[in-house]
Structure formats: C-alpha cells, structure tokens
Amino acid sequence: MSKPNDFPPQDQTFVSHLVELRDRLLRAVLAVLVIFLCLFAFANDLYTFLAEPLLRYMPEGTSMIATEVASPFLTPFKLTLVLSVFVAMPVILYQLWAFVAxxxxxxEKRLVMPLLLSSTILFYLGMAFAYYVVFPLVFKFLTGVAPEGVAVMTDISRYLDFVLKLFFAFGVAFEVPIATILVIWAGITTAESLAAKRPYIIVAAFVVGMLLTPPDVISQTLLALPMWLLFELGLVMSKLYTKKPKEEESAEKPEQETVDNPSNAESATQAAATTAPASAATAATATTTDANTATTDNFDEEYRPLSEAEMDEELDRIEADETQEANQVSEEADSSHDGEPHPEFEPISEEEAHRLDHPDHTASDNHDQDKPAKD
Structure with a gap:
C-alpha cells in the first residue's frame, strides 16, 4: 500500500487558489522592490562596474556616450531594476515552489527542490562566466577590428541591452543539465539515446550560440562549448534521477512485503500444505485464482500490461488446464461404465425363427387352429 503522504492533499477551491497566487506574487514583487530600493543609490557605480570590460579596451581619448536626453538617468535605473530581479530570483522561485508544492x-517534491536550487546556481554561474570570460574576449576583438580613423564611442543604453542579452543567453545556456535531467526523468528519452545523438546536439549548440550572441566566432564558440560540456554533465547526473523500470518495481514490492511480514509467508506455506491432496482440476483453478490475486496486489498502485511472451505463456497454461479437465471428465465417465453390467445377447428359439421366416404359414396355422374340429 502507498503511504498517505504519497498523495496530494484535498483539492482547494478555485478562489482559494487565486487568493494564494495573489499573495505569492505580492511577496515576490515586494522582495524585488526592497532590493531595488537598496541598490538604487548605487546605480551609477553598478553601471560603471558593468561597463568596465568595454572601457578597458576602448582607445585612449574615447568614452561611452549618451545619445538620448534621458539615457543618463534611465539606463542606470533599468540596470538596477533588472539586477534586482536577478538578485531576488531565489525568493521568486521559492514563492513559486510554495504555490505548486x-x-x-x-x-516529485524530492526532485523539484534540488533542481530549483541547482538551476538558480547555474544561472548565476552563467552570468559570471559571461562577465569574466566572454566580455573581455569579445570586446577586445570588437574594438581591435575597428577601421583606422573610426573612434569607438558606444552608447550607454545600447551597451546595456547588449550585455543583458548576453547575460540572459549564458544564464539559460547553463540550464542545459537541468533540461537534460528533466527529459530523461520524465521518460521522454533515455541517456543512451541522447548519447547516440551527441553529434546533432553539438551542432545544435553552435546554432543556438550563433542566434544568441553577436555575429563573431569568439562569442559563438564561448557559448556553444559550455553548452556541450554541460550537456555531458547532465547525462552523468541524470543517472541519479532515472526511474526504475516498472518490472523491477513490481518485482521488488512483493519481496519487500514478504521480508516485512514473515507471517504472510508462513500462512501461504500452511495453505499450500492443506490444499495439496486436492484434485488436478481444483489445483489448477486455485493456481489461477492465486495468480490473479497476486497480479491484482502487485499492480494496485501501477498497472503494467502483459508482454507478448507472457500472453503466450498464459494462453498455453489455460489450454493445458482445459485439456486436463476434459481428460479427467472422460476418465470418470469410462470408470462409471465399467462398473455397470452389460446386457447379454440371448438367441431366439427355432419356432420364433421359423415364424419370422414364414409369416404366411404362421398365419395359416393360427387360422386352422381357430376352426372347430369336425366329427
């Protein structure tokens, strides 16, 4: 039997779900707002820190520019707001978890909690990899290939959009192990199947890198290689979350029940000893009933259809039982006839045979006998 905590609690009403969803959203928004208020005072410093990889490789005498009137205020404001969402991501994910748990x-709870924690850490690692590894290489390449006489002066708002796009791309790319584990755990595919399709996955990683990064080989390669390596990591980690085959689960349950309840095994042995002298037909019927009962007990929680080989064995067993019952009925009928005396043949007399052979004479003789005798 399944444990009571294996099943969800009683369903709530639709209105109660909406109320709880509203409360969770308000808490998430409140967390973002609190972090934003704490970081807004350092908005300009945060933007300077973000622009440092580009400023390091810009030619001397050049700087970043603001081409719009409100850009000096709106750009740091936007950066602070987005950064507040990133920092509050654990709180947002926790509120989401509390709503669906x-x-x-x-x-499922045992699976989701580690995945939520690891996905958050991997997203932050992707952003850190983009800032400390990708940005210096990309900006060094882009500023170094500028034609002679062209001054590199990047707009602050365009630069922010560019780096946020890369942050998001690398953060999502680092979620590849989580996606790999989920598709294998859900039974959509297997680790062996994904490993066999490794060449196609590598090509897909480079295609994604081409779409999500600037049109240069360096950034594309720096995104595709981590995706490939993280895919391999996901294949290794998926073995910890792979579901057991249904056959193994159904086989383990009766064994565990026997170990936990030895009295069941003793009762079964006594029952078998009591019913041993029964006839062949009764034994076959009892065996069929026990098999059906065991099958029902094994598959109370999870139904598994019979395979073709098991179906053939079941049909052969039924046919053998029917043949055995028919033979038994035939033997009982023969034994009943052997006990009854057979009627013996009695030959007819000569007079009866003559009467049957000459019916006319027989009738004439009878007529003569009926006449009165003359004097």
Missing part, C-alpha cells in the same frame, strides 16, 4: 507527490 501542495499539488505535488512526495517523489
């Missing part, structure tokens, strides 16, 4: 099974 009551409707999950126990095994």
């Amino acid at each position: 009551p409707g999950l099974y126990q095994n």
Whole structure:
C-alpha cells in the first residue's frame, strides 16, 4: 500500500487558489522592490562596474556616450531594476515552489527542490562566466577590428541591452543539465539515446550560440562549448534521477512485503500444505485464482500490461488446464461404465425363427387352429 503522504492533499477551491497566487506574487514583487530600493543609490557605480570590460579596451581619448536626453538617468535605473530581479530570483522561485508544492507527490517534491536550487546556481554561474570570460574576449576583438580613423564611442543604453542579452543567453545556456535531467526523468528519452545523438546536439549548440550572441566566432564558440560540456554533465547526473523500470518495481514490492511480514509467508506455506491432496482440476483453478490475486496486489498502485511472451505463456497454461479437465471428465465417465453390467445377447428359439421366416404359414396355422374340429 502507498503511504498517505504519497498523495496530494484535498483539492482547494478555485478562489482559494487565486487568493494564494495573489499573495505569492505580492511577496515576490515586494522582495524585488526592497532590493531595488537598496541598490538604487548605487546605480551609477553598478553601471560603471558593468561597463568596465568595454572601457578597458576602448582607445585612449574615447568614452561611452549618451545619445538620448534621458539615457543618463534611465539606463542606470533599468540596470538596477533588472539586477534586482536577478538578485531576488531565489525568493521568486521559492514563492513559486510554495504555490505548486501542495499539488505535488512526495517523489516529485524530492526532485523539484534540488533542481530549483541547482538551476538558480547555474544561472548565476552563467552570468559570471559571461562577465569574466566572454566580455573581455569579445570586446577586445570588437574594438581591435575597428577601421583606422573610426573612434569607438558606444552608447550607454545600447551597451546595456547588449550585455543583458548576453547575460540572459549564458544564464539559460547553463540550464542545459537541468533540461537534460528533466527529459530523461520524465521518460521522454533515455541517456543512451541522447548519447547516440551527441553529434546533432553539438551542432545544435553552435546554432543556438550563433542566434544568441553577436555575429563573431569568439562569442559563438564561448557559448556553444559550455553548452556541450554541460550537456555531458547532465547525462552523468541524470543517472541519479532515472526511474526504475516498472518490472523491477513490481518485482521488488512483493519481496519487500514478504521480508516485512514473515507471517504472510508462513500462512501461504500452511495453505499450500492443506490444499495439496486436492484434485488436478481444483489445483489448477486455485493456481489461477492465486495468480490473479497476486497480479491484482502487485499492480494496485501501477498497472503494467502483459508482454507478448507472457500472453503466450498464459494462453498455453489455460489450454493445458482445459485439456486436463476434459481428460479427467472422460476418465470418470469410462470408470462409471465399467462398473455397470452389460446386457447379454440371448438367441431366439427355432419356432420364433421359423415364424419370422414364414409369416404366411404362421398365419395359416393360427387360422386352422381357430376352426372347430369336425366329427
């Protein structure tokens, strides 16, 4: 039997779900707002820190510019707001988890919590990889290939959009292990199947890198290679979350029940000893009933259809039982006839045979006998 905590609690009403969703959203928004208020005073310093990889490789005598009137205020404001969302991501994910957790099974809860934590860490690692590894290489290349006589003066708002796009691309790319584990755990595919399709996945990683990064080989390669390596990591980690085959689960349950309850095994042995002297037909029927009962007990929680080989064995067993019952009925009928005396043949007399052979004479003789005798 399944444990009571393996099933979700009682369903709530639709209105209660909406109220809880509103509360969770308000808490997430409040967390973002609090972080934003704390960081807004350092908005300009944060933008300077973000622009440092580009400023390091800009030619002497050049600087970043603001081509719009409100850019000096709106650009740091936008950076602070986006950074507040990134920093508050653990709180947002926790509120999401608290909303959906009551409707999950126990095994799903054990899977989701590590994945939420690891996905958050991997997203932050992707952003850090983009800032400390990708940005210096990309900006060094882009500023170095500028034609002679062209002054590199990047707009602050365009630069912010550019780096936020790269942050998001590398953050999502670092979620590849999570996606790999989920598709394998859900049974959509297997680790062996994904490993066999490794060449196609590598090509897909470079295509994604081409779409999400600037049109240069360096940034594309720096995005594709981590995706490939993280895919390999996901294949290794997926073995920890792979579901057991249904056959193994159904085989383990009866064994565990026997170990936990030895009295069941003793009862089964006594029952078998009691029913041993029964007839062949009764034994076959009892075996069929026990098999059906065991099958029902094994598959109370999870149904598994019979394979072709098991179906053939079942049909052969049924046919053998029917043949055995028919033979038994035939033997009982023969034994009943052997006990009854057979009627013996009695020959007819000569007079009866003559009467049957000459019916006319027989009738004439009878007529003569009926006449009165003359004097």
